[in-house]
Amino acid sequence: MTAHTSIKNTKSLERDRERETSVERSREIIQLRVYRKNPKESKSSRFDRFEVPVQRWTTVLDALLHAKSYLDKSIAIRYSCRMASCGSCGMKINGIPRLACYTKVSEIGGDTITCEPLPNFPIIRDLVGDFSNFFEHHRAMEPFIQNKNADIVDKNNLTEFLQSPEDVENYLQFSYCIKCGLCYSACPSAASDTKFSGPQALAQAYRYFADNRDDATQSRLNIVDNKHGIWRCHFAGSCSVVCPKGVDPALGIQLLRGHLLSFSKNDKRLAESRTRNLGNT
Numbered sequence: 001m002t003a004h005t006s007i008k009n010t011k012s013l014e015r016d017r018e019r020e021t022s023v024e025r026s027r028e029i030i031q032l033r034v035y036r037k038n039p040k041e042s043k044s045s046r047f048d049r050f051e052v053p054v055q056r057w058t059t060v061l062d063a064l065l066h067a068k069s070y071l072d073k074s075i076a077i078r079y080s081c082r083m084a085s086c087g088s089c090g091m092k093i094n095g096i097p098r099l100a101c102y103t104k105v106s107e108i109g110g111d112t113i114t115c116e117p118l119p120n121f122p123i124i125r126d127l128v129g130d131f132s133n134f135f136e137h138h139r140a141m142e143p144f145i146q147n148k149n150a151d152i153v154d155k156n157n158l159t160e161f162l163q164s165p166e167d168v169e170n171y172l173q174f175s176y177c178i179k180c181g182l183c184y185s186a187c188p189s190a191a192s193d194t195k196f197s198g199p200q201a202l203a204q205a206y207r208y209f210a211d212n213r214d215d216a217t218q219s220r221l222n223i224v225d226n227k228h229g230i231w232r233c234h235f236a237g238s239c240s241v242v243c244p245k246g247v248d249p250a251l252g253i254q255l256l257r258g259h260l261l262s263f264s265k266n267d268k269r270l271a272e273s274r275t276r277n278l279g280n281t
Helices: 003-026 060-070 132-140 165-176 182-186 188-192 199-210 217-224 238-242 249-260
Strands: 028-036 046-054 090-093 096-099 112-116 123-125 157-162 272-277
Touching: 028 060, 046 060, 060 112, 090 182, 096 182, 096 238, 132 199, 165 199, 182 199, 182 238, 199 217, 199 238, 199 249, 217 249, 238 249
Parallel strands: 028 112
Antiparallel strands: 028 046, 090 096, 090 112, 157 272
16 A cells, blocks of 8 residues: 555545534434324323434434334324425424424424324324325315316327416416315314315315316306305415415415305306327327
């Protein structure tokens, strides 16, 4: 080994030590309070405390998974994508409905983080809620394009609809919904009326109502025009505050309500349809 190589290796080791020292300095210990309850075994609940090492980039989901992996494997938590796309890891973090994978520990501040299940959802276990009723409300809105000209009878003839950028802009914001349930958990009306459709479902009703490819205008208004539908909303606005994707469900509800009150025109210009014969291409 030459002297030059020896000096180079020494400098490399020094850089590695400095990097390790820097990482150690950035690591802190926080208190993680996790809500624990198993309705099948007991009606009582408790909070368990865990000491978890975190760094400036650590998310609440990372902290929970550390506790589950190394301290208590029985913690029940729902998660999937880790990038705020699936909406699975919604929970109440320090009193506010948030996505655990989208919330950094450093953003919260303090040395204690409290994780609880989302309100307005029956508890399955610990931080996992039952979304059955939530998805039933979503399905009741018939969340799909309805258009008699869209039916494919002949597989060689496909129908496409032409939309302008302005047409897409009318509903694009509301199509970003990931069904995380945060808006539903923050809604005071949903807390007092389980039959209430909820902000997520009503915002999706407007998403398809505003889409000019859809021609089920009147039937969509009929679905939400009842005492457990759009009129049950008291416009607290908390649903829009907690939405992680900027959907603004309260806006969608108000726009849909405007159509029902005839503040806006119920008629809309339908998208132009064009038939392509695949047999000739």
